[in-house]
Amino acid sequence: MKKSLILLLTAPLLFLSACTQEQKTTQPTTELLSKSTKVKSESVKIDAESKLNIVFLYEPYKQYLQSSLKNNDPEEDKKNYAKYVLSYIDKIGEKEQFATADLKGFPMLQSTVYEQELLDKIENLMKQQDDITKIIKKNYIASHKILPKKKSTIIVAPVNPESSFDLQSMKGVTGAAYKDAFILYLDTNYDKDILAYSTAHEYHHLVLKDTPDFSLSTTLNSVIVEGKADAFADRIVKGVSPPWNVEMDEATKKHVVHLVNSYEVSQLDFVVGNEQKEIPRWSNYILGRDILNHYFESHPDQSITDWTYTNQADILKGYTYQKILEQ
16 A cells, blocks of 8 residues: 555555564574575566566575574664665665665564574475466566556565564565565465455556656545555456455445544554544555545546546545545
8 A cells, every 4th residue: 555555555554563572482593594495586578668676585584594593682683684684675776776765664674583483484485486476477567568667676575473463364465565666575375366466456556656746645645546556456356355345334434534634543544443543444445445436437438547647636526525535
C-alpha cells in the first residue's frame, strides 16, 4: 500500500514485529539445512526492452540460520541476519540499481528466535517454488502488457514467525513496493489467488513510482494510490476479492473521511485500524476503492492508462466527500 503493500499491500508500516527476549526452544539442525535443493533467482525477458528479476531469499536465510546454530545470543543473531540476508539484498540492489534502505527497514526483515519455525517455512515454500514462480511471472507479464515497465525486481521472502500482524486475514500474502522493486512475504499456506492479485497490485505501485510527481506524503495520497492499485489488480486478476474489499457504512465512511487530513491520525491507523479513534482496519484501501469506483461511474470508457495517470484532483471531482478531503 510512504511505501506501498498488498499487501498488498502496501505501506511498509503495515506490519509490526514483536520483539522477544525468549530463549530459543528448538534449533534447526545442520542436516536439515544441508538437505534442501538450492533455489536460484530467475531473470525473465519480457520483450526486447523489458525484463523481470525474481529473487528468492531462501538461501541467504538458510546461511543466517546455519550461523545462528553456533550461538544462543539474540544480538549475534541480528548480526548474522544483517551479514547474510540484508547484505544479500544490498548486492541485488547494487546489481539491479535500486535503493535498498527503505526495503531493509521493513519490520518483517529481521532475525527471529524461532529458528526451527522459520526453517520449516522456508522448506515448505521451496517445495511450492514452481507454483510461486509461475503465478508471479504470469501476472507480472499480464500487468506489463497493459502498463509496460522496462525493469523490475521482485523479492520473495518467508514471513517472519514473530510478526504480530495477522497474516491469516491476509491469506498468507503481503507485500511492499519501492522504486523499481517490490517484496512479497509468503506464509506456507499462502492463497494462490491473493498472490496473483498482490503481484498485479504491487506492479501498479511500481509504475506510478516512475512518475515525476508521485507522492505518498499524505494519507489522501495513499488512499488514491491504493485505490488505483486495487482497480488495476481487479482488471488483471478477475474474480479475486482482496481481504479489504468489504462494505463501510456511510456514517463510518464520513467519520473516516473527516480524519484523513487530521494531524492526530497516522497513515498506519488507516491500514491496521485504531479502535480508540474508531477507524476500521483497511480504511485507506476501502476508501480508495470507493473513490475510484465513483470515478469509473463518471468515466466508464476511460482506459487503464488514462486513469492511472489522472491526477488526484480530477479523480476526486464529484465525489461525495470531495470538499472535505481537499481541505
